[in-house]
Amino acid sequence: xxxNNSNALLRVEDLYLYFRATKGVVQAVDGVxxxxxxxxxxxxxxxxxxxxxxxxxxxxxxxxxxxHKYTGKVYLDKQNLMDLNDEEYRRDIRxxxxxxxxxxxxxxxxxxxxxGDQVAEPLEAHYSLKKEALAQARDVFQxxxxxxxxxxxxxxxxxxxxxxxxxxxxxxxTSPDLVILDEPTSALDVLxxxxxxxxxxxxxxxxxxxxxxxxxxxxTSSELADRVACMYAGHIVxxxxxDHFFTKPFHPYSQKLMxxxxxxxxxxxxxxxxxxxxxxxxxxxxxxxxxxxxSRFEKCADDPPVVDMGERRHxxxxxxxxxxxxx
Amino acid sequence: MTTDIESKNxxxxxxxxxxTWFELRKWGFGRAGFVRAVDGVDFELGYGxxxxxxxxxxxxxxxxxxxxxxxHRPTKGAVVFEGRALxxxxxxxxxxxxxxxxxxxxxxxxxxxxFMNVQHILEEPLLINKVTSKAERDRRIHEVMTEVKxxxxxxxxxxxxxxxxxxxxxxxxxxxxxxxRPKLIIADEPVSMLDAxxxxxxxxxxxxLQQSHNLAVSYITHxxxxxxxxxxxxxxxxxxxxxxxxxxxxxxxxxxxxxxxALIAAIPDPDANNARTFKEVPPGxxxxxxxxxxxxxxxxxCAHVIQGLCDQQEPPSFEARPxxxxxxxxxK
Numbered sequence: 173x174x175x176n177n178s179n180a181l182l183r184v185e186d187l188y189l190y191f192r193a194t195k196g197v198v199q200a201v202d203g204v205x206x207x208x209x210x211x212x213x214x215x216x217x218x219x220x221x222x223x224x225x226x227x228x229x230x231x232x233x234x235x236x237x238x239x240h241k242y243t244g245k246v247y248l249d250k251q252n253l254m255d256l257n258d259e260e261y262r263r264d265i266r267x268x269x270x271x272x273x274x275x276x277x278x279x280x281x282x283x284x285x286x287x288g289d290q291v292a293e294p295l296e297a298h299y300s301l302k303k304e305a306l307a308q309a310r311d312v313f314q315x316x317x318x319x320x321x322x323x324x325x326x327x328x329x330x331x332x333x334x335x336x337x338x339x340x341x342x343x344x345x346t347s348p349d350l351v352i353l354d355e356p357t358s359a360l361d362v363l364x365x366x367x368x369x370x371x372x373x374x375x376x377x378x379x380x381x382x383x384x385x386x387x388x389x390x391x392t393s394s395e396l397a398d399r400v401a402c403m404y405a406g407h408i409v410x411x412x413x414x415d416h417f418f419t420k421p422f423h424p425y426s427q428k429l430m431x432x433x434x435x436x437x438x439x440x441x442x443x444x445x446x447x448x449x450x451x452x453x454x455x456x457x458x459x460x461x462x463x464x465x466x467s468r469f470e471k472c473a474d475d476p477p478v479v480d481m482g483e484r485r486h487x488x489x490x491x492x493x494x495x496x497x498x499x
Numbered sequence: 500m501t502t503d504i505e506s507k508n509x510x511x512x513x514x515x516x517x518x519t520w521f522e523l524r525k526w527g528f529g530r531a532g533f534v535r536a537v538d539g540v541d542f543e544l545g546y547g548x549x550x551x552x553x554x555x556x557x558x559x560x561x562x563x564x565x566x567x568x569x570x571h572r573p574t575k576g577a578v579v580f581e582g583r584a585l586x587x588x589x590x591x592x593x594x595x596x597x598x599x600x601x602x603x604x605x606x607x608x609x610x611x612x613x614f615m616n617v618q619h620i621l622e623e624p625l626l627i628n629k630v631t632s633k634a635e636r637d638r639r640i641h642e643v644m645t646e647v648k649x650x651x652x653x654x655x656x657x658x659x660x661x662x663x664x665x666x667x668x669x670x671x672x673x674x675x676x677x678x679x680r681p682k683l684i685i686a687d688e689p690v691s692m693l694d695a696x697x698x699x700x701x702x703x704x705x706x707x708l709q710q711s712h713n714l715a716v717s718y719i720t721h722x723x724x725x726x727x728x729x730x731x732x733x734x735x736x737x738x739x740x741x742x743x744x745x746x747x748x749x750x751x752x753x754x755x756x757x758x759x760x761a762l763i764a765a766i767p768d769p770d771a772n773n774a775r776t777f778k779e780v781p782p783g784x785x786x787x788x789x790x791x792x793x794x795x796x797x798x799x800x801c802a803h804v805i806q807g808l809c810d811q812q813e814p815p816s817f818e819a820r821p822x823x824x825x826x827x828x829x830x831k
Contacts, residue, residue, distance in 0.1 A: 219694040361555040366765035414771035434724040444700035
C-alpha cells in the first residue's frame with residue numbers, strides 16, 4: 173500500500189503490535205498500512221476490541237510492558253520513527269509532532285492543577301518556555317472556544333464539554349503536525365458533540381494539522397472525515413475516501429456496518445451483523461470476517477490480499493481480487 | 500394537561516404532575532435546597548404502546564424511570580398503574596407491581612450479579628414471586644431464553660455473566676425483565692453501551708417482544724436516531740420537564756419546540772458532506788436543576804425568545820396539532 177506521494181505526512185507500513193497474555197498472543201494490530209496527507213482527517217472505524225486504540229498507541233509508541241512483537245515502519249515526513257530510540261522519540265516526536273487526546277480525556281485532567289497551567293505544561297516540558305507558554309495556552313484556549321478566564325479554574329469546575337475542549341487544547345498547544353483523537357465525543361451529549369466537532373472542523377480549516385479520529389460512532393465521524401479506515405479484528409479491511417465510504421463501501425463488513433447505522437432523516441431497514449468478532453488470541457488463518465460474511469466463498473479460507481482500487485482506495489477482500497492480485 | 504384522550508380509559512400507566520426532588524444537605528442536617536430532577540411531568544401510556552423519552556444527560560429521564568419503578572419516592576404527584584396509585588400500595592402489592600414492570604438497565608455487565616449463573620439469575624424473580632414448582636420454573640426459563648434467541652438454551656444456563664459477550668449479557672437482562680410476563684418494560688438506555696452492529700439486534704429484539712406480547716415499553720435514550728425504529732410516540736425532555744410530546748413521524752418531520760429543532764439539527768446522518776458545513780448549536784448549557792431559570796427553562800439559549808413572556812412565565816402545554824403537545828409560548 174505504499175504511496176510515494178510527496179504530500180504524505182504519515183505513512184504506516186506493515187505495522188504489527190502483538191501482546192503477550194495468559195491465554196496466548198493477542199494480535200491487536202496485525203500488518204496495518206495507511207497513509208495520511210497534510211491537513212487531512214482520517215477516521216478509524218470499528219467495533220470495540222478491533223484494535224483501533226492500539227493502532228493509535230502503536231503510532232505514538234505508548235506501549236505497555238507485555239509487548240510481544242512491535243515491527244513495521246512509521247514514516248512521518250519521510251523520517252522513519254521506528255529508527256528512533258525511546259528517548260529521542262519522547263524528545264522529538266511525542267507531543268512535538270504527534271499528540272493525542274486519549275479516550276475519556278476529560279476525566280483524566282489533573283485535579284490539583286489549574287487547567288491553564290496544565291495546557292501550558294507540554295510547552296514547558298519540551299521548549300522550557302514559562303511566560304510564553306501561558307500566552308500560547310491562552311491563544312489555544314480561544315481557538316477551542318473556552319473562555320480565557322477559565323484558565324485559572326480547576327477541572328472539576330468545568331462541564332464535560334469544556335473539559336473535553338481543554339483536553340483538545342492540550343493536544344494542540346505545541347502545534348503538532350498530527351493529532352490523534354480517541355473517541356473525543358463518545359461520552360458527551362448531542363449538542364456538545366456538535367460543538368466539539370465544529371471546533372475540530374474550524375481548527376482543521378485554519379491550520380495545517382492532520383487528524384486521526386478513532387471512533388465507533390459512524391454518524392458523528394462523518395463530520396470530520398476526509399478518509400475512512402475501517403478496522404476488523406486487527407486488520408484494516410478498507411481504506412476509502414469519505415464520499416465513497418459513506419455511500420458505497422467496498423468491503424462486506426463496511427457495507428453491513430453502514431446498514432446498521434440508524435438514520436434520522438430517512439427510513440431504511442436496519443440490519444445487524446449476526447455473530448460476534450473473533451477473539452484476537454489464536455486467530456485462525458483466512459479472512460477474519462468470513463464466519464459472519466454473507467458473500468463468503470471457498471477462497472475466504474486463505475488470507476485475503478489487499479486490493480488497490482485506485483485513488484488511494486484499498487480493500488482487503490477476495491471479492492475484489494479478480495485479476496488485480498497484489499500480494 | 501393529560502394527553503392522548505383516546506387511551507385515557509384503557510391507559511396502563513398514567514403519570515400525573517410528577518415531581519421528584521432530591522434534598523441537598525448542608526453540614527449533614529441543614530437544608531440547602533433541592534435538585535428538581537423531575538419537575539411536573541404528565542403522560543399516559545396505553546397497553547402495548549412504546550414511548551421514547553429523549554433528552555440530554557441530567558434532564559431527569561432516568562430519575563423519571565426510577566420514580567415509575569418505585570425506586571425513588573415522588574415529592575408530589577402520582578404514578579397510577581392500572582388505576583392504582585403507586586404510593587398507596589402495601590408491601591405485598593408492591594411486589595405484585597414489580598412483577599408487572601420489567602426494568603432493562605443501561606450497563607448489562609453492571610446489572611447482572613457476577614457470582615450467579617444465567618440459570619440462577621433468571622430463577623430468582625420466580626422464587627421471589629413464589630413459583631414453587633421446579634419444573635414450572637425450568638419451563639419458563641427455557642421459554643424466555645428462546646424468546647430472546649439465546650439458543651441452545653442449555654449451553655447458556657450454566658454460564659456466568661463474564662463469559663458472555665455484551666450483546667448476550669443484554670439479552671439475559673431482557674430475559675430477566677420478561678420472565679414474570681410484565682405488562683410494562685422500562686428500558687433505560689438499553690443499547691448505549693453496545694457496538695453498532697449489536698445495538699440494532701437488541702432494539703429489533705425488544706421491538707419484536709413488544710409486539711408479540713402487547714407490551715408497553717418506555718424507552719429512555721439520548722439517541723434520537725434510534726427512536727424512529729422503536730416507538731410510536733416521543734417525549735422530549737429538557738431540564739426536568741417534557742417540552743414536546745408527539746407521534747414519532749410527526750415530531751421528526753415537523754418539530755415545533757426550539758430545543759427539539761436544535762437537537763435534531765445537531766444529530767448527523769452518515770454523509771461525507773457533513774464535513775463541509777458547520778452546525779448551528781444553541782449557545783450555553785442546560786441549566787442547573789437546583790436553581791432553574793424562571794419562565795421557560797430553555798429561554799436563555801433560545802433564538803426565538805419573547806422578552807417579558809418567556810423569561811417570566813412558565814409556558815403551559817399547548818396542543819399545536821392533534822396529539823402534538825408543546826410547552827412553548829410560540830404556539831399560544
